[in-house]
Amino acid sequence: MECSVGYDSAMNQTIIVTGANRGLGLELTRQLSRTGHEVIATVRKVDEADHLADLAHEIHELEVTRPESVAAFAASIKGRPIDVLINNAALGGVLEQHDLEKMLDYFNVNALGPLRLVRAVLPNLRAGQRKLIVNISSKMGSIEANQSGGSYGYRASKAALNMITKNLALELEGDGFTSVVIHPGWVKTDMGGPNAQITVEESVASVLGVIGQLSEKDNGSFLDLDGTMLPW
Template sequence: MASKVNSVFITGANRGIGLRLLKEILLKFRPKVVFATYRNPATSQELTALADANKNVYLIEMDVVDYEKHAEVAKTVESVTGGAGLNLLLNNAGILLSAPLKRVSIQELRSNMEVNLFAPILLTQTLLPQLEKASLNAGSSPCGIGRAAIVNFSSELGSIGGNDTGGIYPYRCSKAALNSATKGMSVDLKRSKILSIALHPGWVQTDMGGPRATLTVDQSVEGIMNVLEHLNESQNGKFIAWDGKELPW
C-alpha cells in the first residue's frame, strides 16, 4: 500500500477518467483534501454532488490555460493545506484535435500545445513550492505519491518510437512534447525527491476516446490506481501505461 497521501490536485475532474479517478482516490487513498478543477458548472453536476457528499473535495473552477489564475490557485492550496504542501499533482486535463499532414492548421497545433503542454508545465511551475514543501515535510518517507509526485497524463500517440501509423499531428506533437517536459522535470526535481512520470491511460471509452476504444473508464482507472499506489523512485522519468508497462519514448 502506498504511503499516506494527504493532498491531491487533479485537473479536468468533472468527467471521464478525471471524475472516476477522483472517486477512487477518495475511496482508497482517503486524502485530507483533493483539489478538483473543472471549467463549466453546467457540465459538472456529478462533480458538484460528489463535493457536497465529501467535504474533503475542494472544487476550483478554472480553465487550465487561464495562466493568470494559477497563482491564485497556488495560494488556495497553501491556505487549505495549512502549509503542509501538495503530495500528488495529476495533470489530467487535455484535448484531442486530429489532422493529417496535408490538412493540419496552425490553430489546431496551437490549441493542442496550449492545453496539453503549456498548461501542465506552467501549472506545475506554480504549484512546485507546494510539492517541495510536501517532500520536505515527508522526512524519511520513500519517494512516491505519499511524498511528492507529478503525473502528466500523456498518450501512446505521443511515443515517437511507437509511431507506425502517422497522422494526428496536433495531438501527437503536443503529447511528445509533454513527455519531454516530464523527463526534464524528473531530472530537475530528483534532488527534491519529487517523482515525475508520463502516464498513458489507454484508449478509453470517453468523449475523447470514443465508443470504439478498447478500455472502459473503470478498467483504465483501476490500472492507473495500481500504478499510482506502487509508484517508486525506479520509475522516475519513465513513460508508463495504465497497466504498468513501460512505453518507448
Template structure:
C-alpha cells in the same frame, strides 16, 4: 488502507478518466482538490461533493496562467502528495497532411503541453513539502518509437512535447525527492476516446491508481501505461 492525510490536485476532473480517478482517490481516503473549467455544469463531480467532505472543487481553465498562479496562491497552505495533470484536448480528427489547422494546433499545445509545466512551476512548493509526485496523463501516440502510421500531427506532437517536459522535470526535481512521470491511460471509452475504445474509464483509472501507488523515486522520468508497462519514448 485509507489515509486521510494525503492530498491530491487533479485537473480535468469533471468527466471521463479525471472523474473516475477523483472517485478512486476519495474512496481511498484522500483529500481531493478537483479542477475543471465549468464547475456549475459538472453534475457528476458536484454529486461526489455531496458525498465526500474531502472533495473541494475549483474553476480552472488550464490555459489561463494567471488563474493557475491564483489557485496555487489560494492553496498555499496545502501540501500535495500528488498532482495529476489530466486535462487534455484532442483537437480535430480525420484531417490529412496539408490540412492541419494551425489555430487548433496552438490550442492543443496550450492545454496538453504548456499547462502541465505551468502547473508544475506554480505548485512546486506544494509538492516539495511532501516530496510528492507530478504525474502527466500522456498518450502512447506521443511515442516516437510507436509512430509507425504517421498523421495525427497535432495531438501526437503535443504529447511528445509533454513527454519531453516530464523527462526534464524528472532530471530537475528527482534530486529533491519529487517524482515526475508520464502515463498512458489506454484507449478509453470517453468523449475523447470514442465508443470503439477498448477499456472503460474506471478500468483505466484503477490501473493508473495502482501504478501511482507503487512508484518510487527511481521511477521518476519513466513513461508507463495503466498496467505499469514501459512505453518507449
C-alpha cells in the same frame, strides 16, 4: 515495475486532479475519494460541476491555458501540502493536418498547461509527502510507437509533454520528486470514443495501481497503464 489495482494507501493523501468534470478525471476523482484520499478537483466551469460535489473534497476553477487562472488556483491553495499532482486535462480530437494555427491550441493545453501547473504548485508539492507529478500522456505521443501518423496536434503536443516531464524529472530529482508520464490506455470517454478498448473504471483502477507503487526509481519513466515501460 509491479502494478496492483487501485490506489489504497495507509496514509490519506491530498491529490490534485485536473479536468475532473468528465472522463478519466471524473473517475480518478471518484476512485481516489472512495479510497479515502482528499481530491482537489479542478474544472473549467465550477457552476456545471454539481455532480462532483459528493466526490471531490473541493472543486476549483482552472483553465490551464490562462496564466491568471493558474495563478488564482495556486493562490487559493497557498501553503497547503499537496502529495500528488495529476495533470489529466487535455485537448483531443483529430486535427486537420494543415491547420497549423490550431496546433498551438494543442501545445497550449496539453504541454504548456501541465508545466504551468507544476510551476504554480511546486511549493505545495515540496511540502507534500510523496512529491509526485503524474502527467497523463498518451502512447500517441511516442515517436517510436508511431506507426500510423496523423493527429499532428495531439501527437506532437503529447510528445512535448513527454519531453517536459523528462526535464522536470531531471530538474527535481535532487529534491526527492518523482515525475512520470502515464498512458491510460484507449478508453471509452468523449476523447477515446465508444469503440475504445476499455472503460474508464478499468483504466483508472489500473493507472491508480501504478501510481500507488511509484517511487523515486521510476523518476523520468513513460509508463503504460499496467506499469510497463513505453518507448519514447
